[in-house]
Amino acid sequence: MLEIKNLSMTYPDGTEALKDVSFTVEDGEFLVVIGLSGSGKSTLLRCINRLLDPTSGTILWNGTDATSLGHNQLRPLRREIGMIFQHFNLVKRSSVLTNVLAGRLGYASPLSTLAGQFSAADRKKAAEALERVGLAPQARKRADELSGGQQQRVGIARALMQDPKMILADEPVASLDPVLAHNILGYLEDLNTESGITVLCSLHYLDLVQRYATRVIGLRDGHLVYEGNREDIRSMTDAQFKDIYGQNAERIATGSITGGAPS
Amino acid sequence: MIIPAPITALASFILPGLGQCLNGKFRRGATLFFSFSTALGLFLWRVATTAHREILWSGRFAKTFQLEGGFLIVVGLGLIAVWLLGIWDAWKLAHLNKEGKRQGSPWLFVLVLTLFFSIGWQISEIDLRKLGSEASEAWVPLSKVLWPWEASYDAVTNTTEASTTILADPNGTPPEIVPAQEGQPSITVFPRKGVLSSLDENNDVVPGTLVTVRGKGFFPEEEVQLWWADAMGNEFRPRYESQYVTTLTDSAGAFQVKFAMPYRLIPPSATGPHIHTVMARQIQDTGEIVASEPLKLTINLIIETIFMGMMATFFGIILAIPVSFLAAKNLMSGSRLGISIYYITRTILNIIRSIEPLIWALIAVVWVGLGPFAGIVALTIHSVAALGKLYSEAIEGIDPGPIEAIQATGATKLQTIVYAVIPQMIPPFVSFTIYRWDINVRMSTVIGMVGGGGIGFLLMQYIRLLDYKAAGIAVWFIAVTVSILDYVSARIRERFN
Helix, strand or coil, X not given: CEEEEEEEEECCCCCEEEEEEXXXXXXXXXXXXXXXXXXXXHHHHHHHCCCCCCCEEEEEECCEEHHHCCHHHHHHHHHHEEEECCCCCCCCCCEHHHHHHHHHCCCCCHHHHHCCCCCHHHHHHHHHHHHHXXXXXXXXXXXXXXXXHHHHHHHHHHXXXXXXXXXXXXXXXXXXXXHHHHHHHXXXXXXXXXXXXXXXXXXXXXHHHHHHCCEEEEEECCEEXXXXXXXXXXXXXXXXXXHHHCCCCCCHHHCCCCCCCCC | CCCCHHHHXXXXXXXXXXXXXXXXXXHHHHHHHHHHHHHHHHHHHHHHHHCCXXXXXXXXXXXXXXXXXXXXXXXXXXXXXXXXXXXXXXXHHHHHHHCCCCCCCCHHHHHHHHHHHHHHHHHCCCCHHHHHHCHHHHHHHHHHHHCCHHHHEXXXXXXXXXXXXXXXXXXXXXXXXXXXXXXXXXXXXXXXXXXXXXXXXXXXXXXXXXXXXXEECCCCCCEEEEEEECCCCCEECCEECCEECEEECCCCCCEEEEEECCECCCCCCCCCCCEEEEEEEXXXXXXXXXXXXXXXXXXXXXXXXXXXXXXXXXXXXXXXXXXXXXXXXXXXXXXXXXXXXXXXXXXXXXXXXXXXXXXXXXXXXXXXXXXXXXXXXHHHHHHHHXXXXXXXXXXXXCCHHHHHHHHHCCCCHHHHHHHHHHHHHHHHHHHHHHHHHHHHHHHHHHHHHHCCCCHHHHHHXXXXXXXXXXXXXXXXXXXXXXXXXHXXXXXXXXXXX
């Protein structure tokens, strides 16, 4: 269970990205964070696994306060939480397999991995992860030879290598077309329902939110402005959606992607 | 406010550009004013320096007209044309303003550019006629450089030689004759002592004793060269009646030749018997060829050149890597100290880089002495600056995304560097390094010209000796090496993109 309490984050340049945000994520939820670009979604996700250090507030991950952990204590926390990114963040010139294996770095022995060595078990696990996202034949290719959708699947496979209890997905489909968006979110949904992995995902489009989310929170200018369960979202009108997003939000189905440019 | 056309024209008459400013075209006016005054300044400077002995301007112009009439007329007329066109332009602008149009004509600036190009043409002494009139002079050395391969080999010769001794003193006792071995060629000289040729007070040659050399046992019907060695063993070919002494053997391999004992300056302090040696030589072509000295030297030095480039690149890499971290903005922008180190490093790198390796070589030669090491030092200094900048830009260009992603897996700092940073840095590092090696080898072909070792030294020497064929061999080797390297480096860089 993830409990966020009074979380605030101010960047060194003075930008207040998060202001006193509190919510709870139950195990097994598919929680979607919505909000405009710059509303604090990415900052929120990055505070949870401490890629960013919040200014104040607490993050309780299964009872451990993530905000109090020192740099060396972060390893066990981070490896339980997988992360996928809008721009996939693969090492483009490394092979697909190397990228996936990198997901195991939090567990593997630091010394042998520096020489590029992974245990046989890790290699087997990587093969299985690639199998699961349907990319086993592409294992030897360079990551940048793959299409956008395939690269995001590599990102998912990399996250799977961590045996994650939760996956943070920062706009995972904002760089992809609608068909691929459903494909990628379908993988996340499978992981959520079949493997019981909690998913915390930021999204832009109401259609996708309604289709996949079990619960939604909305951020605007760093404040938590909306919280709703599955039924609330299903019955959510465009008017309410626009209330969170501002007036230029639109559904993906209309074909125009103007609801806040992907950040 | 619209100012009447005559007033703006008058303004531009007094000061070029002023009329344009009055029409509200300040940038146009300023450009015209500064280009006109720069051109005028250049013109007057040239006139003053050409006729630097004259005091009055009238005298200076007259003198310059004599010495550099072309410059004076072309640039003078150009200046007047710009001035007049400036007046016309101001007039025209005022009318355009009245009609509400804002666009002036570009012809004024076409003329200004033409003026500057004609100044440049005159100052840099461009003389296209020379390209044609001097071409025939260039053809002789150039043809040798283009096809120098006759100088790349020497024919192997076989020398048959016999010698005997003679006393260069009419009063002493001639030395003993060493009897010739059976089956070997032998020569005799008669008389066995005599007087060397000498010079009289008018520096005319007074012929010495006439001697007859007879030989036998040589190859039949082939040329024999006579050689002479003085008491100290210095060999030379004697001349008789302005010709080298040579003859042909008869069908039995014998010959006879008569000539005066040659001139040789004998120092007054010389003591002891002046025993000279007479030699007869037959030189035969065996048909074999061997690499000539220039070819061997060129190969040696091209090897040296390539390795100079390699070693300089190697040292350059080692020193540039730490420097590049200090010159990477994204790494150093954390603190005020960091950012000042960044700016200092960048400035030093820029200064070092702006000084050509050839200049560094001049300094290095003073520092470590002549030879390839000086070249390596010079190229290393320049490489550190160039690579340091390129590497630091590669570091600045690293995508933070993968770093974030690897951190998120729970990787340690070191693991993050190995899995997210290094894979991104290797391709630009390899490609910049190969490119630098390529540049360094190309530079080391010329760095020898200032004494920094490598093939440039040899090339320079051959050119100064007017040995264009040998120089041609060096040029060919440089061209081939550089093109191979260029190709290889392009291919490697392609692979790492």
